[in-house]
Amino acid sequence: MPSEREQAAALLAAYGQEQLLRFYPQLSADSRDKLIREILSLDFELIKSIAHNGPSAAGDDAVIEPVQAYDWDKFDSGEQRRFERKGWELLRQGKVGALVVAGGQGSRLGHEGPKGTFDIGLPSHKSLFQLQAERLINLSARAGRAVPWYIMTSPDNHAETVRFFKEHDHFGCAPDDCFFFEQAVLPALDVHGNVLLAAKDRINLAPSGNGDCFAALARSGGLADMKRRGVEWLFYYNVDNALIKVADPLFVGVAAHFNNPIATKVIEKTDPAEKVGIVCLKNGRPAVVEYTEIADSLRHEADVQGKLKYRLANLSIQLFRTDFIERHTNAQLPFHIAHKKIPFIDETGALIAPDEPNAYKFERHHFDFFPLADHITVLLMKRESEFAPIKNKAGEDSPESARRMLFGLHRSWLLAAGVPAERLKDREIEISPLVSYAGEGLEHFKPELDPKPEPGRS
Numbered sequence: 447m448p449s450e451r452e453q454a455a456a457l458l459a460a461y462g463q464e465q466l467l468r469f470y471p472q473l474s475a476d477s478r479d480k481l482i483r484e485i486l487s488l489d490f491e492l493i494k495s496i497a498h499n500g501p502s503a504a505g506d507d508a509v510i511e512p513v514q515a516y517d518w519d520k521f522d523s524g525e526q527r528r529f530e531r532k533g534w535e536l537l538r539q540g541k542v543g544a545l546v547v548a549g550g551q552g553s554r555l556g557h558e559g560p561k562g563t564f565d566i567g568l569p570s571h572k573s574l575f576q577l578q579a580e581r582l583i584n585l586s587a588r589a590g591r592a593v594p595w596y597i598m599t600s601p602d603n604h605a606e607t608v609r610f611f612k613e614h615d616h617f618g619c620a621p622d623d624c625f626f627f628e629q630a631v632l633p634a635l636d637v638h639g640n641v642l643l644a645a646k647d648r649i650n651l652a653p654s655g656n657g658d659c660f661a662a663l664a665r666s667g668g669l670a671d672m673k674r675r676g677v678e679w680l681f682y683y684n685v686d687n688a689l690i691k692v693a694d695p696l697f698v699g700v701a702a703h704f705n706n707p708i709a710t711k712v713i714e715k716t717d718p719a720e721k722v723g724i725v726c727l728k729n730g731r732p733a734v735v736e737y738t739e740i741a742d743s744l745r746h747e748a749d750v751q752g753k754l755k756y757r758l759a760n761l762s763i764q765l766f767r768t769d770f771i772e773r774h775t776n777a778q779l780p781f782h783i784a785h786k787k788i789p790f791i792d793e794t795g796a797l798i799a800p801d802e803p804n805a806y807k808f809e810r811h812h813f814d815f816f817p818l819a820d821h822i823t824v825l826l827m828k829r830e831s832e833f834a835p836i837k838n839k840a841g842e843d844s845p846e847s848a849r850r851m852l853f854g855l856h857r858s859w860l861l862a863a864g865v866p867a868e869r870l871k872d873r874e875i876e877i878s879p880l881v882s883y884a885g886e887g888l889e890h891f892k893p894e895l896d897p898k899p900e901p902g903r904s
């Protein structure tokens with residue numbers, strides 16, 4: 447029986463990646479074991495096929511067309527109520543779960559640690575995870591049934607994410623209803639298809655994209671857990687949207703009514719430069735064209751009304767039917783390729799920080815499941831109640847812009863509940879998700895806005 451070291455060497459020789467053991471003789475026993483384990487955990491057949499096939503998703507010659515959306519505001523109030531009732535019925539029956547993809551690296555934000563642990567600077571100083579947990583708690587309490595929460599991490603942030611939840615008592619959720627699972631990683635490749643080392647004893651690995659979510663859910667037992675609980679719809683969302691209405695009953699109701707395997711919430715994009723994917727039809731199938739891949743002509747194209755022709759923005763707020771997930775768990779989604787500046791160890795053992803893009807990273811995207819459905823339900827909502835992504839340190843899509851949107855939304859809830867505008871003037875209003883999920887039930891809280899009586903006066 448060959449040793450693990452011999453197995454690793456044979457694997458590398460078979461795939462022409464022998465450079466990974468170049469510094470092996472210089473390593474300590476621990477580092478040697480670590481590196482060998484890392485090599486043996488990689489799928490070199492997959493890596494070879496990615497390196498040889500190159501970009502498969504850009505689809506430059508694909509036919510792109512707009513897709514039809516249902517505008518929530520155009521449903522009459524009777525229909526809206528029916529959808530809402532349907533959503534609540536499914537929540538009460540325990541047929542809805544939530545999946546947050548939280549495995550990405552928060553590099554653009556400059557935040558150390560998992561992005562969900564980020565405090566966006568609200569008066570309460572709640573982290574993104576806490577806001578989401580409390581929205582789930584609100585729904586679960588009203589439905590009388592917990593919404594199970596599936597939390598996708600990556601090897602880099604898994605332990606820290608789990609620790610954060612434990613330290614905060616899972617923010618009041620039952621630990622049994624929080625299912626943590628790790629996504630896969632893939633190595634960075636140089637222009638010749640060589641796997642790069644990040645250190646002499648470590649391969650340069652990065653999360654393989656949120657499109658790994660269903661395969662990872664299945665590998666970890668999460669899908670079996672969903673089935674055991676009878677979850678029929680899985681609400682998928684990004685970790686970084688401060689306004690996310692996790693497991694939104696209205697959306698669940700609309701998705702269940704039309705009963706396509708996938709439903710997606712969109713808003714209208716007005717700035718062609720906004721960094722959001724576009725929900726559309728590609729070669730006649732439902733699809734998202736990512737903002738990094740859309741042709742400039744399409745990005746700017748206007749329709750007869752002068753609006754952007756491709757304006758339905760992917761918010762990464764989706765509902766997937768469980769039977770669809772099961773059928774397509776291991777679908778061979780295309781890889782999207784990013785040419786990046788990736789630090790690496792050169793042949794002499796020196797760590798090089800390149801000035802120019804030198805290597806490729808590979809990711810699968812969750813929306814590449816869309817074309818596997820014949821039809822999807824597209825629901826058009828209003829930006830101000832749905833989407834405040836936190837991507838950058840400052841400016842657009844930053845903590846500051848997200849706070850502004852959250853204060854504006856919560857202010858609008860109080861106005862709608864009958865609080866006079868002058869009482870809200872110049873106030874930063876944050877309403878706990880434990881008090882209100884989407885603006886409901888605020889009439890009782892009006893007195894809390896009254897100025898405190900001055901001492902000595904009644």
Ligand SMILES: CC(=O)N[C@H]1[C@@H](OP(=O)(O)OP(=O)(O)OC[C@H]2O[C@@H](n3ccc(=O)[nH]c3=O)[C@H](O)[C@@H]2O)O[C@H](CO)[C@@H](O)[C@@H]1O
Nearest residue numbers: 547548549550653654655656684685722723760761811835
């Ligand atoms: C590929 C993808 O989804 N693109 C969407 C994403 O873009 P965007 O460029 O914002 O995507 P991010 O890189 O922020 O990743 C989106 C989410 O996926 C998670 N993640 C990412 C990579 C990974 O390997 N594992 C993982 O869990 C991140 O933690 C994050 O929660 O959100 C936008 C809305 O805000 C959409 O308009 C984009 O179409």
